Amino acid sequence: MTGVVPPNEVLTVDRLRLDYPLPRASLFAAPRAVRAVSDVSFAISRGRTLGLVGESGCGKTSIAKMVMAIEKPTQGNIRILGRDIHRMSPRELLGFRRHFQMVFQDPYGSLNPRHTVGRIVGEPARNSDAETRARVAAALEAVGLKAGDTAKYPHQFSGGQRQRIAIARALVTRPDLVVADEPVSALDLSVQAQVLNLLRDLRETLGLTYLFISHDLAVVEYLCEDIVVMFAGRIVERGSARAVLTAPAHPYTAALRDAMPRIDRAGTRRSRVRPAADKADAAIAMSPGCPYAPRCKRAIARCTAEMPELRPVAPDREAACHVA
Amino acid sequence: MALLEVQNLSIRLERADESVDLVRDVSFSVGEGEVVGVLGESGCGKSLTAFSVLGLLPQGMKISGRIAFDGEDLLTLDEKALCALRGNRIGMIFQEPMTALNPVKTVGDQIAEPLRLHKRLGRAAARSEARRLLERIRLPDPTAALDAYPHQLSGGQRQRVVIAMALACRPNLLIADEPTTALDTTVQRQILDLLVDLVEETDSGLLLITHDIGIMAETTDRVLVMYGGAIVEAAPTAALVNSPAHPYTRALLQATPQRALGSDARLEPIPGTVPPPSSHDVGCRFRTRCTLATAQCEKSPPLRELGPGRIAACWRLEQGGGTAP
Amino acid sequence: MTALARPSASAPRRPRLLRYPSLAVGGAIATVVIGMALLSLVWTPYSLMAMNMRQRLQAPSLQHLLGTDQFGRDLLSLLMIGAQNSLAVGVVAVVIGLVIGTALGLLAAARRGWVDEVVMRFCDFVFAFPAVLSAVMLAAALGPGTGNAMLAIGIYNIPIFARIARGAAKSVWAREFVTAARTAGKGIIRISVEHVLPNILNIIVVQATISFATAVLAEAALSYLGLGTQPPAPSWGRMLHESQTFLSRAAYLSIIPGLTIVVTVLGLNLLGDGLRDLLDPRQSAER
Numbered sequence: 001m002t003g004v005v006p007p008n009e010v011l012t013v014d015r016l017r018l019d020y021p022l023p024r025a026s027l028f029a030a031p032r033a034v035r036a037v038s039d040v041s042f043a044i045s046r047g048r049t050l051g052l053v054g055e056s057g058c059g060k061t062s063i064a065k066m067v068m069a070i071e072k073p074t075q076g077n078i079r080i081l082g083r084d085i086h087r088m089s090p091r092e093l094l095g096f097r098r099h100f101q102m103v104f105q106d107p108y109g110s111l112n113p114r115h116t117v118g119r120i121v122g123e124p125a126r127n128s129d130a131e132t133r134a135r136v137a138a139a140l141e142a143v144g145l146k147a148g149d150t151a152k153y154p155h156q157f158s159g160g161q162r163q164r165i166a167i168a169r170a171l172v173t174r175p176d177l178v179v180a181d182e183p184v185s186a187l188d189l190s191v192q193a194q195v196l197n198l199l200r201d202l203r204e205t206l207g208l209t210y211l212f213i214s215h216d217l218a219v220v221e222y223l224c225e226d227i228v229v230m231f232a233g234r235i236v237e238r239g240s241a242r243a244v245l246t247a248p249a250h251p252y253t254a255a256l257r258d259a260m261p262r263i264d265r266a267g268t269r270r271s272r273v274r275p276a277a278d279k280a281d282a283a284i285a286m287s288p289g290c291p292y293a294p295r296c297k298r299a300i301a302r303c304t305a306e307m308p309e310l311r312p313v314a315p316d317r318e319a320a321c322h323v324a
Numbered sequence: 325m326a327l328l329e330v331q332n333l334s335i336r337l338e339r340a341d342e343s344v345d346l347v348r349d350v351s352f353s354v355g356e357g358e359v360v361g362v363l364g365e366s367g368c369g370k371s372l373t374a375f376s377v378l379g380l381l382p383q384g385m386k387i388s389g390r391i392a393f394d395g396e397d398l399l400t401l402d403e404k405a406l407c408a409l410r411g412n413r414i415g416m417i418f419q420e421p422m423t424a425l426n427p428v429k430t431v432g433d434q435i436a437e438p439l440r441l442h443k444r445l446g447r448a449a450a451r452s453e454a455r456r457l458l459e460r461i462r463l464p465d466p467t468a469a470l471d472a473y474p475h476q477l478s479g480g481q482r483q484r485v486v487i488a489m490a491l492a493c494r495p496n497l498l499i500a501d502e503p504t505t506a507l508d509t510t511v512q513r514q515i516l517d518l519l520v521d522l523v524e525e526t527d528s529g530l531l532l533i534t535h536d537i538g539i540m541a542e543t544t545d546r547v548l549v550m551y552g553g554a555i556v557e558a559a560p561t562a563a564l565v566n567s568p569a570h571p572y573t574r575a576l577l578q579a580t581p582q583r584a585l586g587s588d589a590r591l592e593p594i595p596g597t598v599p600p601p602s603s604h605d606v607g608c609r610f611r612t613r614c615t616l617a618t619a620q621c622e623k624s625p626p627l628r629e630l631g632p633g634r635i636a637a638c639w640r641l642e643q644g645g646g647t648a649p
Numbered sequence: 650m651t652a653l654a655r656p657s658a659s660a661p662r663r664p665r666l667l668r669y670p671s672l673a674v675g676g677a678i679a680t681v682v683i684g685m686a687l688l689s690l691v692w693t694p695y696s697l698m699a700m701n702m703r704q705r706l707q708a709p710s711l712q713h714l715l716g717t718d719q720f721g722r723d724l725l726s727l728l729m730i731g732a733q734n735s736l737a738v739g740v741v742a743v744v745i746g747l748v749i750g751t752a753l754g755l756l757a758a759a760r761r762g763w764v765d766e767v768v769m770r771f772c773d774f775v776f777a778f779p780a781v782l783s784a785v786m787l788a789a790a791l792g793p794g795t796g797n798a799m800l801a802i803g804i805y806n807i808p809i810f811a812r813i814a815r816g817a818a819k820s821v822w823a824r825e826f827v828t829a830a831r832t833a834g835k836g837i838i839r840i841s842v843e844h845v846l847p848n849i850l851n852i853i854v855v856q857a858t859i860s861f862a863t864a865v866l867a868e869a870a871l872s873y874l875g876l877g878t879q880p881p882a883p884s885w886g887r888m889l890h891e892s893q894t895f896l897s898r899a900a901y902l903s904i905i906p907g908l909t910i911v912v913t914v915l916g917l918n919l920l921g922d923g924l925r926d927l928l929d930p931r932q933s934a935e936r
Contacts, residue, residue, distance in 0.1 A: 055508035055509060055510060055511075056479075056508055068832045069832075070828065070831055070832065094834045094836065095834075097832065097833065097834035098834065101832065101833070102829070102832045104825050104828070104829060105825075106825050109824055109825035109826060110825040110826050110828075110829050111826055111829075112826040112830075112844055112848075114847045114848065115843075115844075120826075123829070123830060123833040123835065124832075124833035124834060126833070126834055126835070158597040158598070159366075160597060161597070166829075169829070169833070188365040188366055188535070188598065189365060189535060189537070189576060189579060189580065190365060190575070190576060190579055190593065190594035190598070190613075191593070191594075191597065192579070192581070192593075193579035193580075193581070193591040193592065193593035193594070194593040194594075194595075196581065196591060196593075197590065197591060197593055200590075215508070215509060216509075216581070217509075218580075218581035218582045218584075218585055219581045221581075221584075221585055221586075222581045222584050222585075222591065242586070245585075246586060255510055256509055256510060258513070259509045259510045259512060259513035260509060260538065260582075261512075261513075261516070261536065261538030261539045261541065261542045261543075262538055262541065262542060262582065263537055263538055263541045263565055263577070263580065263582050263583075264541075264582075265541060265542050266541035266542070266561050266562045266564075266565035266566065267541070267545070267560065267561040267562030267563075267565070268542065269359065269520060269542065269543055269544065269545065269561075
């Protein structure tokens with residue numbers, strides 16, 4: 001589909017599919033593949049934050065890699081600011097990258113320990129002239145660090161500070177889109193709130209658009225206006241974050257929300273009646289039906305036979321479920 | 325008499341040029357059938373405290389104090405005696421299920437191991453007991469699982485196997501160090517429920533180490549909050565969450581994203597960062613980040629009793645307490 | 650446990666040489682040998698050309714500290730000048746292997762795919778031949794002489810460095826800061842040079858020291874067979890060979906050069922071990 005992208009849309013993902021090849025069973029067998037992402041489409045308008053939520057294996061990391069153009073989709077296209085990033089020439093892409101940057105999960109692994117902070121933050125700018133240096137200083141100050149920190153090394157900073165450095169690096173080219181992959185998951189609780197507030201503030205002051213990937217529903221609700229819930233490579237529910245998380249339509253979203261340990265249930269260990277948990281360890285279905293069916297408490301016969309499509313279940317909300 | 329009684333535990337790391345206090349004067353107890361949580365962030369000393377119970381500290385650490393298990397001071401026991409306790413009367417569950425399991429041995433063999441070692445069961449008897457345990461931990465198709473290898477199981481299933489191994493000899497005390505941190509949320513829920521069920525069934529004590537306040541709230545009876553190597557507050561769980569006394573506990577609760585759920589409120593982060601451990605600091609470790617700090621905090625506050633089962637170490641307790649917003 | 654896993658910035662990082670005995674002993678031996686070689690550039694107890702047939706085959710004495718050879722030349726002087734030779738061949742051979750091998754390894758790790766396959770098959774091919782035999786074959790093909798010995802040993806070292814560089818580079822490519830560099834828009838070559846290379850240098854340096862030891866040994870073997878340094882330039886290996894005829898009369902003539910070779914190679918190996926302990930803590934036996 002090569003429809004025209006609305007001018008306000010920063011990221012448009014259209015029917016994305018990603019297959020990972022598996023080793024052949026034998027020399028003559030047909031090549032096999034694992035479908036990591038199926039038929040995923042979403043869009044983010046300027047200034048909005050979309051949360052991509054799911055557990056391990058749901059495909060959110062693959063999507064992040066495809067959006068950042070470090071992995072090529074098997075099918076579908078990804079357009080940033082209206083331009084298809086996978087159809088560009090390598091040189092065009094290199095130049096275009098300044099419009100979309102990424103913040104990674106691990107504050108210790110995502111910074112080269114042998115480079116100075118100044119060099120790390122300035123990397124996306126691809127040169128080191130005076131303008132870049134000024135931008136680096138500005139970026140460091142925007143995240144709450146000091147311009148003088150450019151000469152220091154990562155090991156001189158704490159985890160939370162390193163994550164700020166990573167955020168500064170993502171900001172130095174004044175990107176339109178920032179993809180944040182679990183940016184606070186590796187941080188201590190007392191520092192998480194600092195970084196979350198920072199991300200919120202930067203969004204206001206710099207007009208950023210975020211694709212925010214996380215497994216933590218509370219964090220997603222805090223930061224994101226819209227949410228996409230993924231399971232086994234497919235979108236199972238999407239809509240306004242607050243609405244979806246308060247009253248989930250899809251059984252998986254409900255299971256995710258119920259699984260979250262709640263502070264307001266303090267001290268209820270003995271008295272709490274544990275709801276029948278769904279079989280989280282059960283295999284994901286290979287049948288033509290809904291991949292969540294084997295684990296779903298509300299599955300009916302139709303669920304294993306027919307793949308549910310995403311359809312509206314409330315104004316501004318869609319879910320892929322036969323019983324929602 | 326409590327099952328586990330830790331008194332004045334201190335762990336000091338001796339380096340060539342300076343020595344550092346990693347755990348300072350920690351005292352607590354765990355009773356039968358009780359779930360006690362140790363809450364803290366990285367570097368607070370909670371894992372060290374847990375490891376020290378079983379004598380599993382790395383080289384170069386000096387321990388002082390008393391760790392009484394069923395009346396016996398574990399710090400006075402030699403390695404052989406400790407081995408007899410480990411896996412037998414005290415079980416331990418670690419954070420990473422993949423590295424806790426031997427990749428080249430079957431699940432059945434690994435669960436049978438403590439049984440054969442401590443209970444002297446023969447191969448067949450151990451195998452059938454292992455199968456029974458696999459059923460108890462609700463692993464699908466227990467018979468097939470006996471001969472499976474760890475890499476054939478999912479993360480959640482592996483952690484269940486680790487739990488089965490820890491419980492095989494029906495220990496009186498179970499220590500779990502961040503048992504669900506590496507797992508998906510939905511799996512986390514199941515593992516925690518399982519752990520609590522098993523503990524209730526066997527009436528063993530559980531010492532649960534975690535940094536997740538939600539898990540702490542839902543799973544434990546009592547909580548010890550650690551910061552900078554020392555206990556800053558201890559209380560029954562509901563009391564701690566609803567009316568925290570220590571400024572750190574209050575700040576932690578206010579900084580949790582869950583607090584802002586369903587509202588447009590802004591999180592209140594704790595300013596600053598955790599200071600590195602040192603032995604020169606004689607004041608309250610939290611004072612650099614505390615909104616209530618005064619000059620008095622240059623001297624370390626003692627733990628004071630605030631009520632039944634509640635203690636906290638802070639000079640400003642009169643200003644503290646009260647319901648958290 | 651974080652306090653232990655990541656030593657704080659205040660922890661002193663002075664390596665104490667005495668904590669690494671391999672490093673100390675190996676370093677001492679290497680220093681002596683290098684010192685000998687350097688000194689011999691300006692001075693030796695006796696000139697190389699000073700043949701004194703009346704003093705031939707003298708056992709070690711005050712006049713000739715290590716004795717004289719069959720031409721009356723002072724053995725100590727010969728050894729010192731021979732050291733020049735062994736070290737020179739070692740250095741050049743290692744440099745050839747290091748530069749070309751590391752480049753190939755970096756390329757293979759960065760490009761993967763068929764480039765990787767080709768590089769690996771090349772390495773496999775060379776490794777199929779026993780080490781010194783490769784050098785011998787190459788030297789026999791190229792002809793005797795110091796330069797060709799350097800080339801022969803150097804060529805053999807290329808796949809050694811290529812393999813090591815490739816393995817280390819691959820693990821660096823998997824690290825997140827390299828992914829960050831890719832998303833920042835850096836090309837493969839710049840990433841290899843700016844990010845990957847500095848992070849594999851430790852391992853390369855350690856391998857260089859070890860390769861140096863084997864190169865010295867290989868040079869001795871080549872000279873022994875007559876394929877290395879040609880007369881009149883002295884070479885430890887050739888001295889060993891020529892002394893065979895006099896084994897019954899002047900055993901020291903074989904033992905001393907032989908010992909020199911052994912001690913030098915041992916010292917360099919120890920130095921490599923010690924360096925690895927120091928620079929690459931993951932592989933160190935101490936942890």
